[in-house]
Amino acid sequence: MGRKILTVDDSKTIRMIVAKAFKTFDCEVLEGSNGVEGLAVATREKPDVIVLDFTMPIMDGYEMLAKLKSDPDLKSIPVIMLTAEAGREQVLKIAKLGVRDYLIKPFKEEVIIERVSRVIDLKPRGEAVAKIRNFDDEIQLLIVDDKPAIIDQVRNGLADTKWKVDGANAPGQAMDFCGHTLPDVILASLTLPDNGGYSLFQTLRGGVKTKSLPIFGLTVKTDTDQQSKAQQSGFTGVITKPIEFEDLKTKICRTLNLDTSLRYFLQKDGALVMTLPADFSQGVANEVAMYLANKITLAVDAGIDKMVMDLSQLKKADITLIKLGLSTIQMCHELSIKYSMIGSEAVCQECKNYEETKDWRLVMSYQEAMSQLGVKLQVAA
Amino acid sequence: MIEVMEELVKGAVSEVFGTMLSIKTKPDKSLTLISNGDPHIASSVGFIGDVTGVVFIYSTDSFARLITSRMLGLRTSEAIGEELVNDSMGELGNMVVGHIKSRLCDRGMPCVLTIPSIVRGSQFSIEAAASATRMVIGFRCDAAEQVAIEVLIKPTDGPQP
The missing domain is CATH 3.40.50.2300 (Response regulator)
Incomplete structure (x- = not known):
């Protein structure tokens, strides 16, 4: 309170x-x-x-x-x-x-x-509301790096989100920025002149408004010394260059407790649609699995009895995908939900090779999937 | 006394405008009270005790609005009511005269402050009793704006610096 x-x-x-x-x-x-x-x-x-x-x-x-x-x-x-x-x-x-x-x-x-x-112990308002924020909300990032190319790279890499990326080329500029706009997350280069990244970290940790601000260190993948120094100094985490943007998004989502379920689930045409992204990985599978039961329960609660699993963006079917698919199907059976699956050509082909998936009736389009569930979609003129 | 007051006014204006508004002020003797017919506002706060007098802060209405938006962190495009401008200018006067009062107290001239009051208009001037000592100092504010401070001091039998 x-x-x-x-x-x-x-x-x-x-x-x-x-x-x-x-x-x-x-x-x-x-x-x-x-x-x-x-x-x-x-x-x-x-x-x-x-x-x-x-x-x-x-x-x-x-x-x-x-x-x-x-x-x-x-x-x-x-x-x-x-x-x-x-x-x-x-x-x-x-x-x-x-x-x-x-x-x-x-x-x-x-x-x-x-x-x-x-x-009194003051806590930033963000801490209290972070749990109800979504991945699709505007998240304010501040990148502190003396190389403008890195700031541009992050901006471009996160262009598919609604996140706002601002840059500062020196710790002083970053402090000025925090004075008028408190970012949700800071990525600070660990190789700024005069240990600028570390001194910025210390200054922010000493400020009442900024003491709880998540601050990630930014350094090259091979510079393990900087990475361990940052961890020991208490940085929230380390992002390595070249930046893997899905990894960056995941880390930020976890840190800010963002609800990322909208990336994978939506209710559409009277069905729950689960879409797996092209960069499907064990991390994504864990995230989807975490939301799965709750999303299906909410859908059933809302009177929905159909589900579409959209795997059309995936380039292969591996054991991680198969496990997730099987647990989803099991949940659908338990709650008497009709389901259909959409696959890419590669996924359709590979699924035929596994004992667990050879019976999956994958179709190639959303219309076909809905038709399989008995829903006729009107085709736009 | 007037020299002491001039020094205190300069210090107070610099401190209050710098801290609350992030505005740099520079005394400019060529600036006088505003009398160009534009709407302007005067905030006054009195001090009563071993030294008795009143301080007026004059500014144009448009600069008073800018001061208010700076003090409250509002955008200049936001609608700011006259009442809020009056309150902010009154508080600005209270801070300036409070600063002066504290220095007078430290110099052995205790006094108390009156509550701030505001005068608005396009053409007005403050007349003081003939016995009062009067001083006006103009200040350039971030080069583009200006305020004028008028101090009226009533002669008393109290200690003098």
């Missing part, structure tokens, strides 16, 4: 600045425009921390703080005072009031985040 931060300030501007500062964190920012409102919200919501202004109409910060400290239910809530008045006398007065910390206006957004994070 997210944390609650209460900002009490007569200036809407300050309340908006505080709310904006914590927008990217898994927390709710509550507001009060004076001490009376602040006390009412504090009593009702029991916030985890209060950011309190001094000078306010109706009830000022001093009085609100005194009332908080005299209420057994509220006295333990940490209070950070926010004031435009920073004279020595004022600071001493603040210290005597029993506040946890104080902040002088003007202040940078990072400073208020840092002060609040000393009091």
